[in-house]
Amino acid sequence: MAKVTYITQDGNKVEVDNAEGNLMEIALDNAVEGIDGSCGGVCSCSTCHVYIPEEWKAKVGPGNDDEEAVLSSNEFNTDRSRLGCQIEMNEDLDGLVVEVAPSY
């Protein structure tokens, strides 16, 4: 099963083995600080904002237009930004490391 690691704003690492679901749901299940997932994954809130390391960007891929629209209004948006709720974990992403983006 796939493993994902979150690095929080405090620099703490949360490692999740056997990760299933999307990166927002997995973060909530594992109490990752800084991920609220307020809207439940409908692209309304950007409280599951994560940064994807350069080396993982190609595998994770870009977000769709709706996701980009929400992220574009977030002041912490960068070219490594994604919404966790829009990234489904799968075997191809085994070993993925994401950084939790700052929030307001």
Next chain:
Amino acid sequence: MDSLRDPFEEARKRCPVLSTEFQGESIPMILRLAEVREAAKNWETFSSDAPRRVPIPSEESVRSVRQYPIETNPPEHTEYRKIVEPFFRRPLLPEVKEKLDVLLGKLIGEMLAKESFEVIQDFAIPLQSHALTYLLNVDAKEAETWIGWGVHVFKEGDGESKGAFMERYCQQMFEAAEENPGEDFFSALNAAEYQGRKLTLEEKLGYANLAFAGGRDTIIQTVACILGWFAEHPEGLQFLRENPKSINTACEEFFRLFIPLTHIGRVCPHTTDVHGHEVPPGGRVSLGWFAANRDPEVFDNPNEVKLDRKPNPHVAFGFGIHNCLGAHHARAIMRGLVTKLSQKLKAIDLLDFENHVEVEKDYTRTGGYEHLKVKFQSLES
């Protein structure tokens, strides 16, 4: 369903901004989602540092205090908000979810036993009031006092004396907490520090004012609208019973469509061009949350309820740094409510209702209820 009509449909097509006025004050209302978001994000140009003038109409006659943290800007806003964040995150705690679940089960059970009931008074106000005790971590008996306050803490009857009554009540709660501190909201604010000093009474009352006023009619009306919609759509109950994974998306759709707050204001400290409308220094702009949530550029068939709508980038809880502190609370209540309704009810019979109608100079919005009488039909019968 009247609440699903969009009074801004034509105006939005013509221009991103509706040139209008409220109580004689010229205030352009921003109508399209992208433009509303941009303005909400730009707090320097569209300021919230405006005590009692963020709501439209202004609340200068109904409360004496600035609401914290919402009526402040960064950098102060950041520290003010941090002080109360732990309370507004309580709905995420499993024990709080459990209490809410028990409350909903009890209330729905009581309503099932009745021949009929009035949703606002008999169900939504008690639900909101009891749920707020969990958020603020205060004794459940306080809910009985709050139930008596009605739908609005300011607006019904003599708004002025009602607002003053609530401020006196809150002051007493802070004094009682000073005498006998606990783990509650009032004790936490008594102990809190801002920029290395204790909060003033005015600041504490401002937090309490937001906690009581901000999430009251909004939650009550959303609950009523959800029940009203299910009364006309029993197939929605069945769909969610069979597809419980869609409950969260269904609730987001209800928030998008039934948003009680048509808009909120911002103050422009300097002369500002708002899509061709000049706002003078000190003048206000309206962020049209409701209109933005019906923007056809973003939402297909925007006036239709799609229980599995995804994505659904609505702004029912605002956007940017001043987004709704009570969003976790509202979501926990509605998700719990919809879960329980779908598990327990076959249908809701609509017996009688009167919609709430918001009449302004350039639009009339029908949304929410003055009263709503229904009967619950048990799934077991």
